[in-house]
Amino acid sequence: MVYFKQAQLxxxxxxxAEIIPDAQSSAIGFMVKTGSxxxxxxxxxxxxxxxxxxxxxxxxRTAAQVNREFDAMGARNNAFTSNEVTCYWAHVLPxxxxxxxxxxxxxxxxxxRNDDFDMEKKVILEEIALYLDRPGHVLYEAIMQxxxxxxxxxxxxxxxxxxxxxxxxxxxxxxxxxxxxPGNMALAVAGKIDFDAxxxxxxxTCAAWPHVNVRRNYSTPELKANRRHITDVKLRRHYMAMIxxxxxxxxxxxxxxQILSDVMGDSDGSRFYWSLVEPGLADDADFSFFxxxxxxxxxxxxxxxxxxxAQVEEIMLAEISKAxxxxxxxxxxxxxxxxxxxxxxxxxxxxxxxxxxxxxxxIYNHEYRTLEQELEVLRKTGAAEVTSLLRDYLLSPLTIxxxxxx
Amino acid sequence: xxxxxxxxxxxxxxxxxxxxxxxxxxSLILPGMTTxxxxxxxxxxxxxxxxxxxxxxxxxxxxxxxxxAAMTLLVAAGASTDPSDALGSAxxxxxxxxxxxxxxxxxxxxxxxxSLGVQRATGAETVFMRFSASMLARNLPAVLEVYADIVxxxxxxxxxxxxxxxxxxxxxxxxxxxxxxxxxxxxxxRHLPEPFGRAVIGRKDHLVALTASALRQxxxxxxxxRGAILAVAGNIDFHMLHDLVEKCFAGWAAQPSAQPLMRxxxxxxxxxxxxxxxxxxxxxxxxxxxxxxESLLAQMAVGVLSGGMxxxxxxxxxxxxxxxxxxxxGYMSLKSPGPGVVIGYAGxxxxxxxxxxxxxxxxxxxxxxxxxxxxxxxxxxxxxxxxIMQGESSASRAAAxxxxxxxxGRTRTLDELRTRIEAVTLENLNSFLAxxxxxxxxxxxxxPAEPVLTVNTDI
Numbered sequence: 001m002v003y004f005k006q007a008q009l010x011x012x013x014x015x016x017a018e019i020i021p022d023a024q025s026s027a028i029g030f031m032v033k034t035g036s037x038x039x040x041x042x043x044x045x046x047x048x049x050x051x052x053x054x055x056x057x058x059x060x061r062t063a064a065q066v067n068r069e070f071d072a073m074g075a076r077n078n079a080f081t082s083n084e085v086t087c088y089w090a091h092v093l094p095x096x097x098x099x100x101x102x103x104x105x106x107x108x109x110x111x112x113r114n115d116d117f118d119m120e121k122k123v124i125l126e127e128i129a130l131y132l133d134r135p136g137h138v139l140y141e142a143i144m145q146x147x148x149x150x151x152x153x154x155x156x157x158x159x160x161x162x163x164x165x166x167x168x169x170x171x172x173x174x175x176x177x178x179x180x181x182p183g184n185m186a187l188a189v190a191g192k193i194d195f196d197a198x199x200x201x202x203x204x205t206c207a208a209w210p211h212v213n214v215r216r217n218y219s220t221p222e223l224k225a226n227r228r229h230i231t232d233v234k235l236r237r238h239y240m241a242m243i244x245x246x247x248x249x250x251x252x253x254x255x256x257x258q259i260l261s262d263v264m265g266d267s268d269g270s271r272f273y274w275s276l277v278e279p280g281l282a283d284d285a286d287f288s289f290f291x292x293x294x295x296x297x298x299x300x301x302x303x304x305x306x307x308x309x310a311q312v313e314e315i316m317l318a319e320i321s322k323a324x325x326x327x328x329x330x331x332x333x334x335x336x337x338x339x340x341x342x343x344x345x346x347x348x349x350x351x352x353x354x355x356x357x358x359x360x361x362x363i364y365n366h367e368y369r370t371l372e373q374e375l376e377v378l379r380k381t382g383a384a385e386v387t388s389l390l391r392d393y394l395l396s397p398l399t400i401x402x403x404x405x406x
Numbered sequence: 407x408x409x410x411x412x413x414x415x416x417x418x419x420x421x422x423x424x425x426x427x428x429x430x431x432x433s434l435i436l437p438g439m440t441t442x443x444x445x446x447x448x449x450x451x452x453x454x455x456x457x458x459x460x461x462x463x464x465x466x467x468x469x470x471x472x473x474x475a476a477m478t479l480l481v482a483a484g485a486s487t488d489p490s491d492a493l494g495s496a497x498x499x500x501x502x503x504x505x506x507x508x509x510x511x512x513x514x515x516x517x518x519x520x521s522l523g524v525q526r527a528t529g530a531e532t533v534f535m536r537f538s539a540s541m542l543a544r545n546l547p548a549v550l551e552v553y554a555d556i557v558x559x560x561x562x563x564x565x566x567x568x569x570x571x572x573x574x575x576x577x578x579x580x581x582x583x584x585x586x587x588x589x590x591x592x593x594x595x596r597h598l599p600e601p602f603g604r605a606v607i608g609r610k611d612h613l614v615a616l617t618a619s620a621l622r623q624x625x626x627x628x629x630x631x632r633g634a635i636l637a638v639a640g641n642i643d644f645h646m647l648h649d650l651v652e653k654c655f656a657g658w659a660a661q662p663s664a665q666p667l668m669r670x671x672x673x674x675x676x677x678x679x680x681x682x683x684x685x686x687x688x689x690x691x692x693x694x695x696x697x698x699x700e701s702l703l704a705q706m707a708v709g710v711l712s713g714g715m716x717x718x719x720x721x722x723x724x725x726x727x728x729x730x731x732x733x734x735x736g737y738m739s740l741k742s743p744g745p746g747v748v749i750g751y752a753g754x755x756x757x758x759x760x761x762x763x764x765x766x767x768x769x770x771x772x773x774x775x776x777x778x779x780x781x782x783x784x785x786x787x788x789x790x791x792x793x794i795m796q797g798e799s800s801a802s803r804a805a806a807x808x809x810x811x812x813x814x815g816r817t818r819t820l821d822e823l824r825t826r827i828e829a830v831t832l833e834n835l836n837s838f839l840a841x842x843x844x845x846x847x848x849x850x851x852x853x854p855a856e857p858v859l860t861v862n863t864d865i
Contacts, residue, residue, distance in 0.1 A: 127411070133586070283577060
């Protein structure tokens with residue numbers, strides 16, 4: 001039997017746990033509600049760079065010690081940064097959970113030493129170079145700029161080379177101090193856990209962190225139907241992306257949006273699959289829903305031979321118009337719901353999957369739902385709800401950005 | 407999935423770190439090779455194995471704590487069985503067979519699997535064609551019946567051939583736009599013996615000449631139960647599973663199959679000129695194969711090199727010198743008597759490529775000098791932890807059971823794996839490294855023509 005526990009420290013740090021007594025392992029993670037949308041343009045990329053620097057040691061540990069300690073507990077661990085959150089996680093055997101907490105909590109108060117900062121800057125510049133060799137990434141960054149314009153959601157997660165090169169340690173320190181307050185993050189665990197002992201350890205390691213007032217900019221982006229083509233003569237394929245508004249992470253219509261994205265663009269059996277991939281016109285075509293904080297997006301993408309670019313784009317647009325005009329059918333929704341439900345059950349069997357799920361929901365919605373409660377809501381979402389969602393959003397204004405040799 | 411950027415590169419194609427071994431990286435087998443299951447049928451409390459006269463083997467493991475079941479079906483029809491004038495045909499076939507089977511046409515088949523909520527992937531690899539599917543355990547019987555149709559009664563509709571071939575040709579172009587993936591293919595081709603170094607994507611000129619009738623004929627011979635492995639893990643009942651597989655697969659007719667001859671790879675050093683932001687650096691050298699009694703030592707050595715963020719490559723090349731974002735190594739193996747191979751990867755901007763390559767070679771040379779107690783212990787605990795975590799995932803276990811049977815002719819329990827990992831001593835590992843130091847290293851690079859890289863093997 002799975003059960004939920006929750007506590008809040010006096011400084012505002014939320015601690016949540018999904019206890020799975022039969023689990024063989026435990027997953028733990030801190031998620032900070034900060035990402036590239038929370039950066040000023042001159043420090044664009046600092047959230048992601050800081051995420052790397054958090055592994056570079058504390059007043060108690062050197063960088064090498066941080067890495068070796070994770071290895072010594074046999075942890076699978078990593079961190080990631082998105083437009084809106086930064087997350088640090090570890091998946092360990094239950095006997096190592098106290099050690100994993102001690103290490104992760106210590107990392108959350110980094111030393112940010114000058115030498116480490118200079119060295120890691122080189123690694124970040126390498127990471128930027130690596131992604132510049134991936135057309136899908138280049139296109140994603142371009143369409144975010146085209147769509148969100150001056151809104152901070154437009155900013156690159158990795159940051160441009162220029163702002164990273166110019167960034168100073170002190171700017172990073174200031175960003176850390178203003179965004180890594182305990183009230184702007186949450187700590188989650190899932191798996192086999194002794195919650196009382198865990199909470200007592202959290203008190204010891206995290207209670208002294210000072211509270212910080214953090215406010216995210218929730219301004220509404222001014223969205224227009226933009227269109228741009230980027231030429232790169234060395235490419236062999238044509239890549240296209242489309243983006244338009246959708247419901248936010250807090251909006252109950254997100255379940256209908258998730259079903260819509262599966263009906264439209266799942267890799268098997270979706271409308272895009274039948275109209276583009278199955279006939280061999282595009283080797284890849286997808287339609288996804290990205291719920292953001294206070295806003296949301298639908299994102300469509302495809303890649304094809306440059307000679308078929310116009311045909312593929314026409315079909316994508318026709319499918320989008322058809323959905324808006326005619327909605328979706330019951331049988332499509334039932335199939336998509338079954339796929340989503342199976343995926344959620346499979347993910348829920350792994351403590352790491354559950355930890356990430358409850359942590360994300362806590363940061364975005366400040367609520368906990370069991371997997372079964374989530375699935376209940378999903379099961380109640382039918383074709384009528386999806387069709388009504390389409391009427392609300394009309395999949396417009398639609399920004400289209402393309403990248404290819406022509 | 408919302409885009410995000412990770413601290414450590416976890417590229418599924420190149421990051422063959424030791425704890426993630428499984429799947430494609432190990433799926434190299436000599437097709438048609440007879441498997442050896444001494445009793446025709448064996449069952450422990452948690453595992454089950456049975457071989458049918460047509461050559462198909464069922465291996466299974468019960469996981470009480472999950473609601474799911476996962477299957478991995480490996481059929482010895484991978485790219486290594488492509489006719490020499492039809493390279494890439496297995497890749498086309500892997501798409502075509504999913505376009506209708508038994509009484510269901512393309513759309514009916516896809517809709518039916520979707521209505522069962524099956525998460526699935528089908529693809530040609532070097533040795534096998536792999537069919538993977540995860541589902542709620544109650545749907546397993548219906549799903550197995552569908553896959554029985556796919557491998558025994560594919561419709562191979564005429565209308566589906568051209569799109570399947572077209573998509574395969576598009577993949578060949580797509581690889582040119584992703585230099586890190588291209589490197590992986592080029593390195594394998596340079597180091598692994600033919601036909602096991604072949605790129606699954608094949609050749610465009612061969613695919614242009616490929617016809618539906620030739621591939622249909624070829625399919626009958628290649629989708630063959632000989633050497634096929636069906637692995638199932640999850641909340642399952644062995645007796646029900648046995649009866650179901652008997653009903654669905656026992657009548658699958660075996661075909662004669664030829665064993666391809668292995669031919670030595672060119673190896674040595676190769677640079678491929680291509681305009682890109684980073685230089686891609688790939689290295690490969692031989693070690694013992696998976697079924698060798700010392701393979702665990704080879705894997706632990708790779709763990710010391712690249713098991714975690716405290717391991718040598720990450721620590722020396724990225725953390726101390728800041729030369730790369732992505733740098734790692736992994737172990738893969740051909741089936742005996744083929745070699746085991748360690749594959750290394752680093753990506754870096756051109757003006758730091760020489761230093762990165764030199765540093766990588768220094769680390770390989772240093773590995774031959776042995777490892778410390780701390781390094782062994784960190785690697786050991788990491789491997790043990792992965793073993794336990796693997797037991798929580800039906801999909802991981804199904805893939806691992808299939809790989810076990812392929813390499814060892816039997817499955818291994820998680821307890822057996824743990825015991826073996828615990829038994830390794832520092833002396834074992836260091837004497838293994840002294841007798842199997844990294845040497846005769848193949849190096850493939852992709853990037854601009856200048857600067858020209860030098861492979862200093864005498865570092």
